[in-house]
Amino acid sequence: MVKIPLNKPSLIGNEIKYVRDAVRRGQLSGDGFYTKRCNALIEEITQSPKALVTHSCTAALEMAALLCDLGPGDEVILPSFTFVSTANAIVLRRATPVFVDIDPATLNIDPARVAAAVTPQTKAIFAVHYAGFPADMDALAEIARAHDLVLVEDAAQALGSTYKGRPAGSLGDLAAFSFHETKNVISGEGGALTINNPAFVERAEIIREKGTNRSRFIRGDVDKYTWVDVGSSYLPGELISSFLCAQLEAEKAISARRLSLFDRYQEALTPLADRELVQLPVTPSDTIGNGHMFYLLMPDQNMRHDFINFMRERDVITPFHYIPLHSAPAGEKFSRTHGDMAVTKRVSDTLVRLPMFFDLGSEVEDVIDHVNDFFSQSAPQRSGA
Numbered sequence: 001m002v003k004i005p006l007n008k009p010s011l012i013g014n015e016i017k018y019v020r021d022a023v024r025r026g027q028l029s030g031d032g033f034y035t036k037r038c039n040a041l042i043e044e045i046t047q048s049p050k051a052l053v054t055h056s057c058t059a060a061l062e063m064a065a066l067l068c069d070l071g072p073g074d075e076v077i078l079p080s081f082t083f084v085s086t087a088n089a090i091v092l093r094r095a096t097p098v099f100v101d102i103d104p105a106t107l108n109i110d111p112a113r114v115a116a117a118v119t120p121q122t123k124a125i126f127a128v129h130y131a132g133f134p135a136d137m138d139a140l141a142e143i144a145r146a147h148d149l150v151l152v153e154d155a156a157q158a159l160g161s162t163y164k165g166r167p168a169g170s171l172g173d174l175a176a177f178s179f180h181e182t183k184n185v186i187s188g189e190g191g192a193l194t195i196n197n198p199a200f201v202e203r204a205e206i207i208r209e210k211g212t213n214r215s216r217f218i219r220g221d222v223d224k225y226t227w228v229d230v231g232s233s234y235l236p237g238e239l240i241s242s243f244l245c246a247q248l249e250a251e252k253a254i255s256a257r258r259l260s261l262f263d264r265y266q267e268a269l270t271p272l273a274d275r276e277l278v279q280l281p282v283t284p285s286d287t288i289g290n291g292h293m294f295y296l297l298m299p300d301q302n303m304r305h306d307f308i309n310f311m312r313e314r315d316v317i318t319p320f321h322y323i324p325l326h327s328a329p330a331g332e333k334f335s336r337t338h339g340d341m342a343v344t345k346r347v348s349d350t351l352v353r354l355p356m357f358f359d360l361g362s363e364v365e366d367v368i369d370h371v372n373d374f375f376s377q378s379a380p381q382r383s384g385a
C-alpha cells in the first residue's frame, strides 16, 4: 500500500448526484443537458467565446490539427518536453513536428527559438503550458501573426491559470484541455477544445460530429443533417459530462486548494533552493498558476535517481516526467529538431514531481520533512565525495 501517491482522484461533491440525474433525464449520448452545461462552464472559466467538450485532450489536439488543415510537408513547431499527444496529433495528419528547446526558468517553449525555426512550410505553433504555467503567449502570438500561423495552446494542465490577467484557453486561436484523472478538474478521461478564432467554430462542430452538420440540425438551422467534411467521434456521452459538470463547478475551490499546497512546498523548500541544492518552479510575475504540479530540478541524474529511491523507501511517490519526444523512437522517425535541445535534456534528466492532489492534507509536511532529510543526509556526502 502506497502511503503518499503522486496523485489521487478526488470527488468534490455533486458528481454522483449529477450522474444519477443524467440517467433520470433519459439521454446518455452527447450534446444533452450536461454537455451544454460543461461547455458553458468552460467558456466562463477560460473566457473563451466557444468551448466544446471532448473525450480527451488528445482528441481536442487531433481536432486542432484537423482545423489547422495540416498535411504532408507542413511543419508545426512545439516543445519536445511534452506529452506524446501534442506531437501525435501532428503526425496523424502526416505533417512534421519541429521540436525546439524550452526556457530554463519556466520550462515552456522559448519564443526566440520558435522564431528561428519558422520556415515557409510552418503552419502552426503548438505551445504547451507546462505545470499549468502559461507559455509566453504574447511573444508567440506576434510570431504567429508575422508568419500567418495558427497558434494552439496545449492547455492540458492549465485550467484556471492566467497570463497577464487573461485565462489559459483564451490565449491562442485554439486550446486543448485535459480532464484525465491526473489533472485538477477530472472526469476519468475527458477534455475540451476552446475556439477563440471565430473562423474555426463551424468546422470544429462538424469535425466533432463525425464530419456531419448535426449541430446545425439540432439548432434548427438546417432541416436534415448529412456528411459535409472530414470528421470523427470526439463527443463524450452525458455520463462523463455530468460527472465533469460537478468538478467544473468546483474549479475555483480545487485550484485554491492546490495553490495552497504549492505555496507550502515553495515556502518550505526555498531554503534548499537558496543553498543551490535544487531549482524550484518559477512563477513569472504576469502569471497566476493553478497549482497543477510542484516539481524539483535536482543537480544531476544520479542524485535524482537516489532521491526517487529515498522517497519510495518512505512510501512517497515522486516520479520523473517526460522523456524528450525528439529522442524517442517515434520522434526519430517522424520529427526533426531545430537548434540544440540542451535544456530539454537537462530538465528531463533531473526533474521530479512531488505529491499534489486535492485531498492531500497534513501529509504534505511529511513529504517536506523527507525532502529535507534527503538533502541533509545525502547532499553533503555527495558534494564532499
Ligand SMILES: Cc1ncc(COP(=O)(O)O)c(C=O)c1O
Binding pocket: 055, 056, 057, 058, 059, 082, 083, 085, 086, 128, 154, 156, 157, 177, 178, 179, 180, 190, 191
Ligand atoms: C501536455 C499534455 N498534453 C496532452 C495530454 C493528453 O491528455 P489526455 O490524457 O486528456 O488525452 C496530457 C496528459 O497528461 C498532457 O500533459
